[in-house]
Amino acid sequence: MPRPIQALIHHDALAHNLARAKALAPDARVWAVVKADAYGHGIERVFEPLRAADGFALLDLAEAQRLRALDWRGPILLLEGVFEARDLELCSRLGLWHAVHCEQQIDWLAAHKTHTPHRVFLKLNSGMNRLGFGATAYRSAWARLNALPQVDEISLMTHFSDADGPRGIAHQVAAFELATRDLPGERSLSNSAATLRHPALASDWVRAGILSYGCAPDFPEHDIAHWDLMPAMTLRSKLIATQPLQPGDSVGYGSRYIAEQAMRIGVVACGYADGYPRHAGSGTPVLVDGVRCATVGRVSMDMLAVDLSPVPAAQIGSEVTLWGRSASYERDGGVLPIDEVAQAAGTIGYELMCAVAPRVAVSVG
Numbered sequence: 001m002p003r004p005i006q007a008l009i010h011h012d013a014l015a016h017n018l019a020r021a022k023a024l025a026p027d028a029r030v031w032a033v034v035k036a037d038a039y040g041h042g043i044e045r046v047f048e049p050l051r052a053a054d055g056f057a058l059l060d061l062a063e064a065q066r067l068r069a070l071d072w073r074g075p076i077l078l079l080e081g082v083f084e085a086r087d088l089e090l091c092s093r094l095g096l097w098h099a100v101h102c103e104q105q106i107d108w109l110a111a112h113k114t115h116t117p118h119r120v121f122l123k124l125n126s127g128m129n130r131l132g133f134g135a136t137a138y139r140s141a142w143a144r145l146n147a148l149p150q151v152d153e154i155s156l157m158t159h160f161s162d163a164d165g166p167r168g169i170a171h172q173v174a175a176f177e178l179a180t181r182d183l184p185g186e187r188s189l190s191n192s193a194a195t196l197r198h199p200a201l202a203s204d205w206v207r208a209g210i211l212s213y214g215c216a217p218d219f220p221e222h223d224i225a226h227w228d229l230m231p232a233m234t235l236r237s238k239l240i241a242t243q244p245l246q247p248g249d250s251v252g253y254g255s256r257y258i259a260e261q262a263m264r265i266g267v268v269a270c271g272y273a274d275g276y277p278r279h280a281g282s283g284t285p286v287l288v289d290g291v292r293c294a295t296v297g298r299v300s301m302d303m304l305a306v307d308l309s310p311v312p313a314a315q316i317g318s319e320v321t322l323w324g325r326s327a328s329y330e331r332d333g334g335v336l337p338i339d340e341v342a343q344a345a346g347t348i349g350y351e352l353m354c355a356v357a358p359r360v361a362v363s364v365g
């Protein structure tokens, strides 16, 4: 028997979340962002429900090749553009669209031999200071690209640093409008947080990343129920032992949890070697047989412990949901949002879903 831990990827949730993005941006086209192997879900596993998107956005050429191998003939955008000159050959061969964020990428394009001119997304650094041209350089980069026979259509893009928080997007939208005034071409601005929180922003292409996977970009201000999103991933395991504790008994490495009263704990086949965050301290929520419980003690490599007080009937073999759909989901729709687990571990849902370890069997369910 393999260890009972498994990850499930839910097609109905992915389709629902993509439909939400489309409904929020009815006049835009939607990139399904599938970088980092579809945020840990697996490109091949998310492809069917997300193929209703207008295109796929990612970073790795190898991932773009996997999409073409799935017979996806629509747009694919390389969000960071090419990493070296010879990547342009693959762009030509696979018909990839690519971001252009620095002069060197334009130099490579100018030297590239191709019969098929490329569609490029010229990236403005509107304040995030990660990738992109500053305002003045942006306009000269546009003119340079526009003069190249290797370039077909030029679209204009930027990325928001604070769409999920109180600073918002106004300052970056103003910088974008100033830098791109009078320039022709389609615009791509919104990520998930902007799509959800600033739906009035005009963006010809929205880039729906985390929302597609059923995670709230602005948790805890808003949760997935607020945004009507469904978790696309469940991490599920089972109890492999139970232990009775007396007052004063401790749990796990470092004795970080001491029982104050007699209680029963369950030991779950899930640890940090499965991708569960070690920083999730006592009190992190889990569902046992669909009932909300809390972890106790340190997460170890292969196991973690749960206070079974809320679910006295639990025993070896009881279903444990680390995040996602509960064992009783079909009956009661119960879910444990990944955002809650992430918050308990001082991180974000993005990191947890990307970190599920290769030893965890994944299936579509």
Ligand SMILES: Cc1ncc(COP(=O)(O)O)c(C=O)c1O
Pocket: 033, 079, 159, 191, 192, 193, 207, 208, 209, 210, 211, 217
């Ligand atoms: C350029 C760009 N666009 C879109 C996204 C998608 O962001 P999110 O997952 O927050 O929707 C990312 C993610 O980091 C990105 O780097």
